[in-house]
Amino acid sequence: MADATTLAALRAAAFEAMEQAYAPYSKFRVGAALLTPDGQIITGCNVENAAYPAGTCAERAAIGAAVVQGRRAFTHVVVATEASVPTPPCGMCRQVLHEFAPSLHVISVTRSGATAEWPLADLLPFAFESSSLRDA
Ligand code: THU
Numbered sequence: 001m002a003d004a005t006t007l008a009a010l011r012a013a014a015f016e017a018m019e020q021a022y023a024p025y026s027k028f029r030v031g032a033a034l035l036t037p038d039g040q041i042i043t044g045c046n047v048e049n050a051a052y053p054a055g056t057c058a059e060r061a062a063i064g065a066a067v068v069q070g071r072r073a074f075t076h077v078v079v080a081t082e083a084s085v086p087t088p089p090c091g092m093c094r095q096v097l098h099e100f101a102p103s104l105h106v107i108s109v110t111r112s113g114a115t116a117e118w119p120l121a122d123l124l125p126f127a128f129e130s131s132s133l134r135d136a
Helices: 004-018 058-068 091-100
Strands: 030-035 041-045 076-081 105-110 115-119
Touching (some): 004 030, 004 058, 004 105, 030 058, 041 058
Parallel strands (some): 076 105
Antiparallel strands (some): 030 076, 105 115
């Protein structure tokens, strides 16, 4: 488990990323901050599009930013929103997070300080993964 100082930094980074969200259609701003095993923080925000399905979630933006930096292992993700209740990652983001970090610890936070935490494995049991392709 990451220490309290690291988790506080991760939370702050997620809210900072949320400030950059481009969400003119849903008005639902999301920031995500990934933590690598050696303590690096990599962030993303949601980026919507006039062609709605072309929009991207914060978690997947963070994964993309991390992979281009050569980072593919993560221990925690903090998802920050302005919702009143902490929101879990959407199904597509669960799948993308699982690709790199099946043991990820997911933490969702709100402005008011409400927090929810889940192991990714609880949010996405029986995930489809690379090993699933082998028997095709
Ligand atoms: N969104 C995220 O960024 N992450 C999630 O896990 C849930 C949804 C974004 C997508 C869209 O821009 C907005 O929130 C409303 O669905």
